[in-house]
Amino acid sequence: MQLDIFALLQIPEQYTVMLQRYLAAMILLAVLIIITKWQGIGIGNKLIVGTIRGTIQIVLMALILVYIFALSDLIVIFGVLTFMGVFAAYTARSNLERIPGVMRATLPAILVGALSVMAVTIALEIIDWRSGPGEFIIPMGGMVIGNCMVLTSLVIDRMWSNAQKQRSLLETALALGATPMQATELTIRESIRSGLLPNLNRYASLGIVSIPGLMSGMIIGGVNPLEAALYQVIIFIMIFLAGMIAALITSRLFLREMFNERAQLTVTPPEL
């Protein structure tokens, strides 16, 4: 029956198998949504919207990837990375709708964190980008930007929810004359640490438990395994450094959303 629909839509046969697999995977998504509903985790809508949006985005990206990989002008490449950074900050804002000022805190942080690390990596020729600038810089940049997005979102989420839940502790600190930075330093430190933890785990189990995508892709693409493995370590270091820079910048910028110029807490109590 399904094959008839594909034939009706004149979808070439080579794609029908993949589309069937994609549709079959939706069963897994349905199971996931049922579990999140059952457990009251409340991310069902985000998963549905994320799947639709993510599919469209990645299909479009796949279609234009061939052109992007062919890019050789570093300015254009950094233009693409900037666009990716802006989109990452927008995504962070969409996922933290209840919190004001997310974009103002994440956008500069992601751009500075990710782009500065990419620029230094290129300048020091740590990655062999000359043979195919777009092919190397854009996927690596994507990974670095993606991790900056995750880490900055986590820092903001923690800072905000801690300010709500531990309001009296925060005000105790302010009442003793602490600056907003001093009053929140512990939260910031903990959120950066816990945000880095998943990648630190992957880093520690590299090659034994986790076989990361970049290395696998490079090996499949015919790159020497040793070269691919060392690139993977390099990308982890880039991810950590860019993430750290982005998290520190975002935490400082976000303090402006949490406190006014009199160092008074402006975070609203949680809605019951």
Added chain:
Amino acid sequence: MSDSPILELEKVSMAFDGKQVLRDVSLILHHNETYGITGPSGCGKSTLLRVVNDLLSPTSGTVRFQGKDVREWNPQGLRRRVVMVPQEAKMFPGTVRGNLVWGLRVHGMTTEDEQLKAILQEVQLWPIDLDGNAENLSGGQKQRVAIARALLLKPNVLLLDEPTSALDTDSALAVEKTINGLLSDYQMGVLIVTHNKEQAERFTSKVLELENLSEAS
């Protein structure tokens, strides 16, 4: 002792979301003076202390510390001199010592254990394990650590919000005695919020009774 007031509140009003909590509150606090604020729950006693500590800005009216509008003070500089001990004695994660010196540390100051011991004796909390986890202290012990933490800053004005609510009568009397004893040493004024009228009459030289504006209206 200087005759000029250390703290003045002039027609201070405060409203949250259109709901009036404080209306035209005025008071004058001098050095070596203990001023009590009493009133039914919800009358804005704690809000008043938070306004004086500049954790909240009043809707109208003026708060002056040492003759200068608090808005002209650097917030950290003001709160280093006008220190508040909130009703709920919150401990920062870490040791008792870490909590005691927390205020000093944020202002780049240090102290010796001897000084910590002296202040803990004043608030009847000595002996205590300075390296113990502060979170394991009882409510009364936490309250005394919070008072000691504030006193270590040698404030000009001490704002106490129900400072002895978790203490037994003997400990409460001891803390009152300590604070009264430190008034002249520190040239300090004390503003104390208490629901306990007896305590206000016993401990303070002046009492301001606030009314619950939501009930009044």
